[in-house]
Amino acid sequence: MSKRVALLGMPNTGKSTLFNRLTGASARTGNWPGLTVELLAAKLPLGTDLVELVDLPGFYDLHGMTEDEHVVRRFLERVPLDFLVIVLNAAQIDRQINLLLQVKALGVPMLAVLNMSDEAKRFGVNIDTARLSTALGFPVLEVSARRAEGLDVLRQAIADGLRVSNKVSQAELALRLAPDETVQDEADALLRMTVKSPRELSDGMSARLDHVLLHPLWGLPIFFLSLFLLFQFIFTVGAPLQDAVANLLNLLRDAIVQPVAHVLPPFGEGLLIGGVYDGVATVASFLPIIALFFIVMSAVEDSGYLARAAFLVDGFMARIGLDGRGFVLHLFGMGCNVPAVMGTRVMRSPALRALTMLVLPFALCAARLQVFLFLIAALFAPAQAALVLFSLYVLSLLAAVLTAAVFKRRYHAVEPVILELPPYRLPQVGSMFKSAWNEISGFLRRATQFIVVGVVAIWLLTHLPWGVEPSSPASFAGQLSQSVGFIFAPLGFDALLGVALLFGFVAKEIVLGGLAVLYRVQEDGLTQAVQLHMDWVQAYSFMLFTLLYTPCVSTLAAIQAEGKSWRLTLTSVLWSVGLAYAVSFAFYQVARGLGY
Amino acid sequence: MGAVSMKLSCLRCGELASVTCVEGDACFVRRLQALGVHPGRAVNVVRRAAFNGPLHLRVGSTEFFLRAREADAISVQSPA
Known part of the structure; x- marks a missing residue:
C-alpha cells in the first residue's frame, strides 16, 4: 500500500x-x-x-x-x-x-x-x-x-x-x-x-509598481487599457492559429475521415461527417484562442496584478452590493462560468454568494467568445474587430452591474473583505502553459458530450423526417423554426438562427457547430453562408442575444449545486432571457430605425 | 510624548501605528490575526483606493486590503 x-x-x-x-x-x-x-x-x-x-x-x-x-x-x-x-x-x-x-x-x-x-x-x-x-x-x-x-x-x-x-x-x-x-x-x-527582520518591510520594486498601477487617478484607466491590449493580443495572435487548425481539420476530413465514413450508408455517412465531425471540428478550431486566453489569464494571476485589480474596483463593487473578489471571479468567468460559480465558495454570506452567482453568468465566457470571434471575423472589417469585441466585453460588464443593482436589495449582505496583495512576480512560462492545458482539457471534458449530443441532435432535426430535403421547411428544424420565428423576428434573426439559439441553451459551444449544420455547410463554408444570411446589424443583435441569454446547462447546474435554491436558478434563467430579448430588441429596432 | 489612540481608518497614509485592539466576530478577528494584525504589531496604511475604496495595509512583509468599515474595527496607537 x-x-x-x-x-x-x-x-x-x-x-x-x-x-x-x-x-x-x-x-x-x-x-x-x-x-x-x-x-x-x-x-x-x-x-x-x-x-x-x-x-x-x-x-x-x-x-x-x-x-x-x-x-x-x-x-x-x-x-x-x-x-x-x-x-x-x-x-x-x-x-x-x-x-x-x-x-x-x-x-x-x-x-x-x-x-x-x-x-x-x-x-x-x-x-x-x-x-x-x-x-x-x-x-x-x-x-x-x-x-x-x-x-x-x-x-x-x-x-x-x-x-x-x-x-x-x-x-x-x-x-x-x-x-x-x-x-x-x-x-x-x-x-x-x-x-x-527589519521593523517595516517593503520590497522596493512592488512598492514602486504599486505607486503607478494603484494610482488613485491612473490606476483604473491603466487597468482597462491593459485589459483591452490583452484582448487585442489574443485576437491578433489567435486568429491565424485558428485558421491553421481549421485547415488542418479539413485536410484530415478529406484525407481520412471521409474515405472511412464512405463505407456507411448515406444517412450514417451524413450524420458522421455533416453532424459529428464538422460540428466538433468547428469547436476545435477555437481551442487556440481559448488556450491563449488562459495563458494570458494565468500570467496576470501569477504576476500579482489580479489582486490589485480587485483593490482598484472594490470601492465601486461595494456600491453595487458586491466586492472585489466578485470582480476577480468575473474575470475567471471569462474563461468558463462554471469554475467561477464554484469559486464563490470563498464567500461566507449566502446572500453575497447568491448575488454573485446571478451576476457571474454575464461574464463573456470562452464558449460565447467562439461565436463572437467567428461572426466578427465574418461580418466586420479587421480594423473594427477588436473594437466590436471590446464593446461586447463592456456590455457584459454593464449587464452584470445592472443585475447587481436590480437584485442587491433582495440579496443584501455585509461581509468583511480582506484580500492579500502578494509582491509582483514574473510569471513562469511553465505554469502558464500548464494552466492553459488544465483549463482546455477541463473544458473539453465538460463540453465534449454536450457538443456531440447537441450537433447530432441538430443534424437529426434538419434531416428528419426520413427523406426530407435537409433544412427545408418540411424538416423538423424547419417546422420548429416556423413556429418560433415570430418570437425572434423583431430581433432580426431568421428562423434558423432562432433554432441555433434554442440549442445554445445546452451549451453555447453548439451555436456555431449548429449553424454549420443548419446552413448545410462545412466549417470553411460557414463564413460565406453567414455573410449571405445576415448583415452586421443582425449579427450584432444576434451576438447581444447570445451574450446575455440564459446561462448554459453546465452553469445552471453549478448554480443549482452551489446555491441549492430552485428560486435562484429560475431567477437566473428568466432574468437573463428577458434581458437578452429586451437588449437585442432595442438595438435592432433602433439601428434599423436609424437606417442601418 | 503621548501616544494618540485612534481607529485605523483615521490613520494617514504612510503613517506607522501599533495595533491595540481588534473588535468584531471571532471569524474576522482570526482572519486578521492570521494576516498578522493583532495587538502589539505595527501596521502601516500604504494607500487608499479612489471613491472611498479599500485601504491598502502593510504588516511586516504582508500586504493586503480591507474596507474602511472593517478598518474601523481596528484600534491603533500612533506615536504622536
Whole structure:
C-alpha cells in the first residue's frame, strides 16, 4: 500500500508551484470520501516507497470557518495520512508560524518548507533554520520552488520521515483538531529566537509598481487599457492559429475521415461527417484562442496584478452590493462560468454568494467568445474587430452591474473583505502553459458530450423526417423554426438562427457547430453562408442575444449545486432571457430605425 | 510624548501605528490575526483606493486590503 503525504499551507506560499515541481505532469484531480471538492493528487516514488502526494487547498487557520478550512479539517479527520509537509512563505514567517504551530499540535510526523527563501532575503528577513528546526523537533528546509532549488533535499527528508512510522489514528486526530488554544505566545518566543527582520518591510520594486498601477487617478484607466491590449493580443495572435487548425481539420476530413465514413450508408455517412465531425471540428478550431486566453489569464494571476485589480474596483463593487473578489471571479468567468460559480465558495454570506452567482453568468465566457470571434471575423472589417469585441466585453460588464443593482436589495449582505496583495512576480512560462492545458482539457471534458449530443441532435432535426430535403421547411428544424420565428423576428434573426439559439441553451459551444449544420455547410463554408444570411446589424443583435441569454446547462447546474435554491436558478434563467430579448430588441429596432 | 489612540481608518497614509485592539466576530478577528494584525504589531496604511475604496495595509512583509468599515474595527496607537 502506498503511503500518503499531504501538502498544506496558507494561500500565496507557492504551495501549488512546489506541488507541480515535485509531481511533474502526473497530477490528477480526484474526489475524496466526505469532501465536496476535488483535490489534486499524484503518485511519486520517494526512497523505497510509492508515495501519494495530496495538495490541500490554501488556508489561513486550522480552526477557521471558511469553506476551505472546513475542507482541510474534514480531510485530516477522514483520510489516513502518514506525513505532513507544511509550506511557509519565508518572507512572511512572522505570521505564518502560527499555522505551523497549530499543525504541529496534531502530532502527525511532519516537516516544514520555507519557500521563497530568495524573496525573504530581498526583504531582509533572516531565519536561523537550524535553530528553528531544533526548537520545533522536525526538519525545516529552505526551498525555492520557482527556481527548483532544494527539491532533492526535500524529497530525501520526506522519505526519511516516512521511514519512522508513528501514525496517528483518525479518531485521535479528530480529538486533537478540536481544541483551539492560542499559539501566539509560543510563536512570539520562537520568532524572537530564530528570526531577524527589519521593523517595516517593503520590497522596493512592488512598492514602486504599486505607486503607478494603484494610482488613485491612473490606476483604473491603466487597468482597462491593459485589459483591452490583452484582448487585442489574443485576437491578433489567435486568429491565424485558428485558421491553421481549421485547415488542418479539413485536410484530415478529406484525407481520412471521409474515405472511412464512405463505407456507411448515406444517412450514417451524413450524420458522421455533416453532424459529428464538422460540428466538433468547428469547436476545435477555437481551442487556440481559448488556450491563449488562459495563458494570458494565468500570467496576470501569477504576476500579482489580479489582486490589485480587485483593490482598484472594490470601492465601486461595494456600491453595487458586491466586492472585489466578485470582480476577480468575473474575470475567471471569462474563461468558463462554471469554475467561477464554484469559486464563490470563498464567500461566507449566502446572500453575497447568491448575488454573485446571478451576476457571474454575464461574464463573456470562452464558449460565447467562439461565436463572437467567428461572426466578427465574418461580418466586420479587421480594423473594427477588436473594437466590436471590446464593446461586447463592456456590455457584459454593464449587464452584470445592472443585475447587481436590480437584485442587491433582495440579496443584501455585509461581509468583511480582506484580500492579500502578494509582491509582483514574473510569471513562469511553465505554469502558464500548464494552466492553459488544465483549463482546455477541463473544458473539453465538460463540453465534449454536450457538443456531440447537441450537433447530432441538430443534424437529426434538419434531416428528419426520413427523406426530407435537409433544412427545408418540411424538416423538423424547419417546422420548429416556423413556429418560433415570430418570437425572434423583431430581433432580426431568421428562423434558423432562432433554432441555433434554442440549442445554445445546452451549451453555447453548439451555436456555431449548429449553424454549420443548419446552413448545410462545412466549417470553411460557414463564413460565406453567414455573410449571405445576415448583415452586421443582425449579427450584432444576434451576438447581444447570445451574450446575455440564459446561462448554459453546465452553469445552471453549478448554480443549482452551489446555491441549492430552485428560486435562484429560475431567477437566473428568466432574468437573463428577458434581458437578452429586451437588449437585442432595442438595438435592432433602433439601428434599423436609424437606417442601418 | 503621548501616544494618540485612534481607529485605523483615521490613520494617514504612510503613517506607522501599533495595533491595540481588534473588535468584531471571532471569524474576522482570526482572519486578521492570521494576516498578522493583532495587538502589539505595527501596521502601516500604504494607500487608499479612489471613491472611498479599500485601504491598502502593510504588516511586516504582508500586504493586503480591507474596507474602511472593517478598518474601523481596528484600534491603533500612533506615536504622536
